[in-house]
Structures are given as C-alpha cells and as structure tokens.
Amino acid sequence: MKRIVIIGATSGIGNEVAKIYLEQGCRVGAAGRRQKELEELKALFPGQVEIQPLDVTESDAPEKLQLLIDKLGGMDLFLLSSGVGSQNLQLDPAIELKTASTNVDGFIRxxxxxxxxxxxxxxxxxxxxxxxxxxxxxxxxxxYSATKRFQNTYIEALEQLSYMEKLNICFTDIRPGFVATALLKDDTYPMLMMPADVARYIVKALKKKQHVVTIDICYAVLVFFWRMIPRWLWRRLPIKTKHQQ
Known part of the structure; x- marks a missing residue:
C-alpha cells in the first residue's frame, strides 16, 4: 500500500489531494498547523490516516515530519502543499518577510x-x-513571485544533485494558476480553478512522475507566451494579484 505524506493537508489543494489518495486506498500522513482539521480528515478515513500538527516555519518541523513518517511506517511520496502569498503594493516588509519565512525558510526545511x-x-x-x-x-x-521562482530553481537544483549522487529520487514541480483557495478570496480572477479539479490533475501528473507540471492547459499556453514578454515591456504592465497558491 502506497504511503504518502502531505504537508498542508488541512485545507485547499493539499486536503483535496489527500482525499483522492485515501479514496484510492493509500495510506496518508497528513500534516498542517490546524489540529481540528487534521482530526476531521482522520475521522473520514479511519485506519488510513496518520496526523501530525506541524508548522514549516518552526525549527522542529523536520523532527515532526519524521514522527509522522514513523507513524505511517515509511514514506513513498512526499508532497509539500503549504505556502502563503499576498498582494503588497505598499511593500510592507513584515508581509514580505512572512512570505519568505514560509515559502523559502519553511520550504528548504x-x-x-x-x-x-x-x-x-x-x-x-x-x-x-x-x-x-x-x-x-x-x-x-x-x-510571492520571487519565492515561487526560488522554489522552481531549488527543485531543479535538487534534481541535478540527485542525479550527480546517483540517487533514485523522482522530483515533480507542480505549478498551478489561480485556484479558489483560502489564499485567493477574490472570485473575479480569470480562469479560476477549483481545488478538487486541480487535485485530480496533480494526482494524474504524480502517477506519471512528470518533472514540471503547469495546471492546466490554458495556463500552460499563458506561461509559454508570458515568458516571451521582454523585460522593457513587462515592467510597464500594471498586473495586480491579491492572493495565490
């Protein structure tokens, strides 16, 4: 039976991915900051779920991850689904540093x-x-955008490191567009996707062991052309976002 650990399984995409794997009969180790939501997930699938409260910004997060792995009896797939992001037109350093704490420090940890x-x-x-x-x-x-670029590059680097050391580790960088989660509360965003739909896409991509996944095809096309915009033009575009996953 496949053993899957999901960090950020209490809500949004992580929660939906966990439910899909549980419905498939997998064993899931669910971690997140909210004890109540973890217990609710465990109650839905008794005997299949192990839980562990965990905050990626805390220094003891790796030890708590190991506790969860031990409860599960091992780990075959690890999925990190925790992250924060905010619009910050005023460039409030507290917001920027909080974002970096989760999306960089917590990510590395x-x-x-x-x-x-x-x-x-x-x-x-x-x-x-x-x-x-x-x-x-x-x-x-x-x-937010800088920390997500960091994540893209970091996973790419780890994949190369794994190859250099001849390790049998597969890597997948999942890149969704706008998703209707708690982090993105404004339903006026274009091409807004539902977490359940994104989760199904993710599970299929993970089964195929894809290396980089842009969800979905509309966003894949958007990103293709997005990359082609020259810097002199990009800095003149008034693009605004509020919250993203």
Missing part, C-alpha cells in the same frame, strides 16, 4: 528533510506545489 529521508531509504518521489507566479516578477506581490 521540509524539502531537505524529505530529500535526506529518500537518500537514506534508497529512493522515493519528492513533489512540491509552487506556482506559475514564479515565471515573472510581479510588482503587486514581490516576495
């Missing part, structure tokens, strides 16, 4: 812990949910 576990185990599948926001720097959300 959890991904390196998962990498080390799979290295010792002799293989595994390490996946993260980043964003298409890493494609270009967004003036309305500097830290």
């Amino acid at each position: 959890m991904v390196t812990a998962a990498f080390d576990y799979f290295k010792k185990q002799g293989g595994g599948h390490l996946a993260v949910i980043s964003s298409i926001a890493g494609t270009k720097g967004l003036g309305s959300a500097p830290a």
Whole structure:
C-alpha cells in the first residue's frame, strides 16, 4: 500500500489531494498547523490516516515530519502543499518577510528533510506545489513571485544533485494558476480553478512522475507566451494579484 505524506493537508489543494489518495486506498500522513482539521480528515478515513500538527516555519518541523513518517511506517511520496502569498503594493516588509519565512525558510526545511529521508531509504518521489507566479516578477506581490521562482530553481537544483549522487529520487514541480483557495478570496480572477479539479490533475501528473507540471492547459499556453514578454515591456504592465497558491 502506497504511503504518502502531505504537508498542508488541512485545507485547499493539499486536503483535496489527500482525499483522492485515501479514496484510492493509500495510506496518508497528513500534516498542517490546524489540529481540528487534521482530526476531521482522520475521522473520514479511519485506519488510513496518520496526523501530525506541524508548522514549516518552526525549527522542529523536520523532527515532526519524521514522527509522522514513523507513524505511517515509511514514506513513498512526499508532497509539500503549504505556502502563503499576498498582494503588497505598499511593500510592507513584515508581509514580505512572512512570505519568505514560509515559502523559502519553511520550504528548504521540509524539502531537505524529505530529500535526506529518500537518500537514506534508497529512493522515493519528492513533489512540491509552487506556482506559475514564479515565471515573472510581479510588482503587486514581490516576495510571492520571487519565492515561487526560488522554489522552481531549488527543485531543479535538487534534481541535478540527485542525479550527480546517483540517487533514485523522482522530483515533480507542480505549478498551478489561480485556484479558489483560502489564499485567493477574490472570485473575479480569470480562469479560476477549483481545488478538487486541480487535485485530480496533480494526482494524474504524480502517477506519471512528470518533472514540471503547469495546471492546466490554458495556463500552460499563458506561461509559454508570458515568458516571451521582454523585460522593457513587462515592467510597464500594471498586473495586480491579491492572493495565490
């Protein structure tokens, strides 16, 4: 039976992905900051779910991840689905630093812990949910777009490191567009996707062990042309975002 650990399983995309795997009969280790939501998920699938309260910004997060893995009896797939993002036109440093704390510090903390576990185990599948926001720097959300670019590059680097060390680790960088989660509360966003639909897309991509996944095809086309916009033109575009996953 496949053993899957999901960080950020209490809501949004992570919660929907967890439910799909549980419905498929997998065992899931669910982690997140909210104890109540973790217990509710466990109650829905008794005998299949192990839970662990965990905050990626705290220094003890790797130890709590190991506790969860031990409860689960091992880990075959690791999915990091925790992240924050805010529009910050005023460039409030507190907002920028909070975003970096979760999306950079927390990201490194959890991904390196998962990498080390799979290295010792002799293989595994390490996946993260980043964003298409890493494609270009967004003036309305500097830290968010910058941290997502960081995540894209970090996973690419770990994939190369794994190959250099001849490790049997598969990597997947999942890049959704606008998703109707708690982080994105404005329903006026174009091409807004539902978490359940995104979760189904993710599970299929993980089954195929794709390396980079842009969700969905409309956003894949958008990103293709987005990359082609020259810098002199990009800085003149008044692109605004509020919250993204």
